[in-house]
Amino acid sequence: MRLAQREMLALIAFAALRISASAHAQPGHTQVLTTARAVHDLPISQAARSRVKLEGTITYYDGPELILFLQDATGGVFINVDRVYPFHAGERLSVEGIAKGGFRVGVAPNAKMRVLGEGASPDSIPATYAALASGAMDSRLVSVQGLVRDAVIEEHAVSHSKSLHMDLSLPGGRAEVYVKNYEGIDPLSLSGATIQLNGVAGGAFDAKEQMDGVVLYAADGRNLHVLSRPASALAALPLTRIGDLFATMQVEDHSPRVHVRGTLTYYASGDTAVLENGGKSLLVQTRETKNLAIGDVVDAYGFVDNHQYSPSLVDTVLVPAGSHQQSAAHLIDYASAMSGVYSDQLVSIQGKLLSEIHTEESQSLSLDVQGHVIRALMLTGEKLPEVAPGSEIQVSGICRILAGGPWREPVVFSLTMRSGNDVVIVHAPSWWTVRHLALLLSVLLGVVTIVAIWALILKQRVTRQAKIIDHSMRIVASRSEILRLISGNEGMETILKAMAAAIESLLPGVLCTYRWHGIESTQRYTSTTKAVRIPLVHADKTAGEFAAFGSSSHTPAQRNDVLLMLHEVLDLALQHHSLHENLLHHSTHDSLTKLPNRRFFEDHLGDSLTKALASATPLAIIYVDVDAFKLVNDQFGHHIGDLYLQAISLRLLYALRTGDTVARLGGDEFVVILPHTGVAEAQAFLHRLERCFVDPFMLEGHCIEGSASFGLACVPDHASTREDLKRHADRAMYRNKRRADSAAANLSAQES
Numbered sequence: 237m238r239l240a241q242r243e244m245l246a247l248i249a250f251a252a253l254r255i256s257a258s259a260h261a262q263p264g265h266t267q268v269l270t271t272a273r274a275v276h277d278l279p280i281s282q283a284a285r286s287r288v289k290l291e292g293t294i295t296y297y298d299g300p301e302l303i304l305f306l307q308d309a310t311g312g313v314f315i316n317v318d319r320v321y322p323f324h325a326g327e328r329l330s331v332e333g334i335a336k337g338g339f340r341v342g343v344a345p346n347a348k349m350r351v352l353g354e355g356a357s358p359d360s361i362p363a364t365y366a367a368l369a370s371g372a373m374d375s376r377l378v379s380v381q382g383l384v385r386d387a388v389i390e391e392h393a394v395s396h397s398k399s400l401h402m403d404l405s406l407p408g409g410r411a412e413v414y415v416k417n418y419e420g421i422d423p424l425s426l427s428g429a430t431i432q433l434n435g436v437a438g439g440a441f442d443a444k445e446q447m448d449g450v451v452l453y454a455a456d457g458r459n460l461h462v463l464s465r466p467a468s469a470l471a472a473l474p475l476t477r478i479g480d481l482f483a484t485m486q487v488e489d490h491s492p493r494v495h496v497r498g499t500l501t502y503y504a505s506g507d508t509a510v511l512e513n514g515g516k517s518l519l520v521q522t523r524e525t526k527n528l529a530i531g532d533v534v535d536a537y538g539f540v541d542n543h544q545y546s547p548s549l550v551d552t553v554l555v556p557a558g559s560h561q562q563s564a565a566h567l568i569d570y571a572s573a574m575s576g577v578y579s580d581q582l583v584s585i586q587g588k589l590l591s592e593i594h595t596e597e598s599q600s601l602s603l604d605v606q607g608h609v610i611r612a613l614m615l616t617g618e619k620l621p622e623v624a625p626g627s628e629i630q631v632s633g634i635c636r637i638l639a640g641g642p643w644r645e646p647v648v649f650s651l652t653m654r655s656g657n658d659v660v661i662v663h664a665p666s667w668w669t670v671r672h673l674a675l676l677l678s679v680l681l682g683v684v685t686i687v688a689i690w691a692l693i694l695k696q697r698v699t700r701q702a703k704i705i706d707h708s709m710r711i712v713a714s715r716s717e718i719l720r721l722i723s724g725n726e727g728m729e730t731i732l733k734a735m736a737a738a739i740e741s742l743l744p745g746v747l748c749t750y751r752w753h754g755i756e757s758t759q760r761y762t763s764t765t766k767a768v769r770i771p772l773v774h775a776d777k778t779a780g781e782f783a784a785f786g787s788s789s790h791t792p793a794q795r796n797d798v799l800l801m802l803h804e805v806l807d808l809a810l811q812h813h814s815l816h817e818n819l820l821h822h823s824t825h826d827s828l829t830k831l832p833n834r835r836f837f838e839d840h841l842g843d844s845l846t847k848a849l850a851s852a853t854p855l856a857i858i859y860v861d862v863d864a865f866k867l868v869n870d871q872f873g874h875h876i877g878d879l880y881l882q883a884i885s886l887r888l889l890y891a892l893r894t895g896d897t898v899a900r901l902g903g904d905e906f907v908v909i910l911p912h913t914g915v916a917e918a919q920a921f922l923h924r925l926e927r928c929f930v931d932p933f934m935l936e937g938h939c940i941e942g943s944a945s946f947g948l949a950c951v952p953d954h955a956s957t958r959e960d961l962k963r964h965a966d967r968a969m970y971r972n973k974r975r976a977d978s979a980a981a982n983l984s985a986q987e988s
Contacts, residue, residue, distance in 0.1 A: 269335060273310035276375065280337035288313075288343050289332045293355030295377050296436045296453040297323045298416055300395030305375050305436045305453065306331065307358045312375030312436065314342035321349065325416075325455035328355030339445040340374050360434040365408035368450045373437040380452070381432050381463065382406040387423035402426065404433070404452070408490070412440065412449060417456035428466030434459040443576030443646075444516060448542040478754050489539075496536045496549065501563050501582040502634045502654055503528050504615060509554060510580055510634050511536060512563050517580040517634075519548040526554060530654060533557040545637040545646070546579045565632045570606045576637055576646045584632040585610070585651065586662060589623050593804070597811075601659070602800060603631065609796035611803070614653040621656055626665030632658040638770075638803075647768055648799060707742070707794050711801050714738035718805050722812050728752050731809050732782060735802065742798050743788040752780035768799065774810060782806060826900045828878055829885035837899035837907055838958075844911055845958050848951055856910040856918035857961060858925060859947035859969040860888070865904035872938050879935045884942065887928040893921075907965075915950045922946050945973035 268287045269275050275288055292308035299320040306313050306329055316336055323329065333347025363378035382404040390401040400418035404411045413433060415421070433454060440449030454460060476484060496518060498511030509520040511534065520536055528534065538552030565584040572578060573585065587605035599620050601612040612631045614620065623629060633651035653659070673694055680686050718738065721731050729752055736748035736757060749757045752772060772780040782802075788795065824836040832840070841857065848855035862884060869877040881904070888898045888906060897909040908925065910918055925946060933940040947969025955961040 271310040272306065272308045272313040272375070275313045275335060275341055275343070276311050278335060278341045280341060283335040283337035283341050286335040287333070288335050288347070291328065291330050291352065293358055294323055294325050294327050294329055295358065296416070296455050297321075297325050298397070298399070298414075298453075299323070300397040301392060303453065305438075307375070307377055307436075309358075312377065314340055314375050314438075315347065315349075316342055316345045318345045323349075323351065326355060326357065328352040339439065339441055339447055340371065342375075363437065365406040365411070365450065368406075368411065368437050368452075369409060369447075371439065371447060374439065376437055377434060378437045378452070379432065379434050380404070380406055380411070381430065382411070384426045384429050384431055385410070387426040389418070389423060400457075404431075406450075409450065412451045413454065414451070415454045415457060415460060419457065421457045421460070424470055425465070426462070427470055429462050430464040432461045432463055442546045442579060444546065444579065446516070446547055448547045491539050493537055493539055494549070496538075497533065497557060498536070499561055499563050500528060500530055500532045500534055502652065503530060509534075509536075509552075510582075512582065517546075517582070519544055519546070519580045520552045520554070521548065521550045522552040522554055524552070524554040526556070528554065528556065529560075531560050531562045533559040533561060544580075545576065545639045548580075568635075570608050570610070573610075573635055573649050574646050578635045579637045579646075581635055582632065583635045583651070584630055586628065586630045589625055589627045589629050591625060592620070592623070594620075600804070601629075601631065602797070603629070604793065607791075607793055609793050609800060610648075610650060611800050612651040612653055612659075614655075614658075618656050620653075621659055621661075623659065623661060624665055628662040630660045630662055632660075648796070648803075704794070707790070708797065710742055711797055714742060715801050715805060719808070722805075722809050725812075725816055728809065728813050729755050733757070735782065735805065735809075739784055739798060739802060743784075743790055743795060745788040746784050746786045748782070748784050750780065750782045755780075770803065770806060772806070772810060774814060829882055829900050831885050831889075831906075832897065832899040834899070834901050837897075837901065837909070840897055840899075841909060841961075842958055844909055845951065845961070848911070849956070853912050854914040854953075855951040855961075856913040856915070856921075857949055857965050858908045858910070858918065858922055859965045860906040860908065860925065861945045861947075861969050861973060862904035862906075863943040863945060863973070868940060872935075872940075876935050876938055876940075880933060880940060880942070883933050883935065884928070884944075888925065891924055891928055913950075915948075915953050918948055918950055922948055945969050947972060 266282070266285050268289055269278065270290050272290060272292060275290070278286060290306075290308060290313070292306040292313070294304065295307045295312065296303065296305040298304075302317050302320075304315040304317050304321075304323070306315055315331060328351070330350045330352055331343060331347050332349075334344040336342055336344035358377050360377045360379040361373070363373045363380055367373050368378070368380075385403040385405050387400065387402045389398055391398050400413075400415035400421060400423060402413040402415070404413050413435065433452060435452035435454035438451040438453055439447040440451055441447055496511065496513070498513035498518060500509060501512045501517065502508070502510035505528075506523055506525045507521070509522055509524070509528075511518045511520060518536075520538060521541075522536075522538070533556075535555045535557050536549055536552050537555070538549035541548050541550045563582055565582045566578060567584045567586075568578055569585070573583065585603075585605055587603035587610070590602040590604055590609065592602075593600045597615070599614045601620070601623075603610050603612060612633060614633075631651055631653065633653040636650050636652055637646045638648045638650075639646055673690070677687065677690055677694070680690070718731060718734050721734055732750040732752055736750060739748045740746055750772075751757070753774075768784045770782045771778045772782060774780075784799075784802075790798075824833060824839075825831065826833045844855055847853075862881075865877065865880070868880055881900075884906070885898075885900065888908070892898060892908070893910075895911050899907055899909075901907055908921075910921060913921065926944075929942045929944055933942050947965040947967065949955060949961050949965035949968060951961060954964040
């Protein structure tokens, strides 16, 4: 569960204690709930005024993780506990307390609980994924069948207790499974197995108590029955090449499109929007480019996604609803933001400006908020107002949460601003600078006591400031060095290695590891210390991960400075890497046919020839010149001519073998490179290319009888240098073209 009950209790513990104390002190409870069904069906608004008195069987209990489920003949209920009890699954329990609202209505902490003896085991109810996701089966013992995608022994970060964790694929969706007592179960043997599981239905929730995942809890291994084993063990699976991984992926998503209405609090055309309605916010990913404004009420039609901290919509269509209303920002502090309650909501936060970073694509501010460094980012082209460092400012924007760890807890947050109006100066920097302090000390030289006090204060401040400045300068120097590598088009592995070295230098005691497209750092770290993990997204896919483990003696503000620099530079590196790849691709590929162009051909032929000569293996090339292409353009137009070239390109591609390359040299000329191919095999392959022109080309109602002339050259039979090889193939092609033209002319003369 991404936000376990212990975290939810930590967020609302004070309020829960106040509710419980008030309920015991005042005779304001209107009803007594004696069944689990009555508790489950109780409206949340009535929870604090209702008492609970029921008996049932413990269906699941994890003391260190503070998770307790109880079931009677009418249903199940979740009991909030704040300490460990000597309870066990299967015992009959008496509970007296106060109801507590949330996603589910359960029992508040500090309830009176007493074990009555062994309880009758409730029957499990068959459940579908849709019923589990709706919450209708919440806290009840259910039975499901599914395919185990992954099974591991997981150690929890805070309690250090262990349980068997499985990712279970059900018809309609996926669920997480926790088995408390897993003795005798080999996790490796479960991967790929079809199982039947009897467990308590639960869920994963964010800090707003929104459900974004299905979780099942089983007391022990007796609740898990293997229906069928995988066809082969993990170790027996054949190796798959990294380049072939995508072909093995199968995704079938039947999620329905949903309709949500809300007020726009953020809108980045063609990318992202945020809607707010009823005090809750929703992140929306869209390619919509309509002229929408902040405050517009819109209808969003999209598909639910749970890869963010809170549920979001993807592939979304936005339609104006025709009304407009402004949403006020919530004024919050650092602790409130880190709780996750304000995820994706419009908030305001006040702090001291530390630094500004301006680029052509974005602008960002670093703020000191209650001793913590946060970043406020604006991705639009609008300029921020001029603000002096040290100024106290209030920044408004969308609170974005970055989650990490197995529980997906908030790790760091940032604000996404919408315009320059989101920055308001509260007051100018403090007058108390080192220069002013020196002037004041010169006036008070006669007062020895005051001079001594001020001298001590000044020394402490200067020392502390010097450490901060030194640390900041080292961060700037590290950032500059990494930016130099980025601007120099160094590979991502080199950049990630430099980042890891910089972080470890700036924060002694912290160890960094990374993984990028299958390439991993040489360091390994097995400590259970909480880690900061940052996914590396390239081309809208997770291509790797950068992780920092351990702890250092630096202050939280200094650690956050380093983490902010890490996030910023990683973003720039990934953006630059994608841009460089795109530019490289466009420079080496033909825009019409998408085939490699002449530049790619020249480089690739040089490499292939070098390898062939070094290994004494043959190499062949075949020039292909499309016959009468000018007549096609003249008769049907250049549009049909372009389609003709594209169709020829596809047929040539389909004719290739593994390792062969086809490129467009320009106009109507193509060339094929055939590694490890001698004269006889190349001549046979040439006939294979000739058959690409046997069938006519049907292009938008036009039928074109195509043909081409071919020229073959081989190493070492015809040439040993690149230029000689191309010259021989070119001459051969033109001989064949003249021969074809002559044959056509003779045929025409005979017919006349």
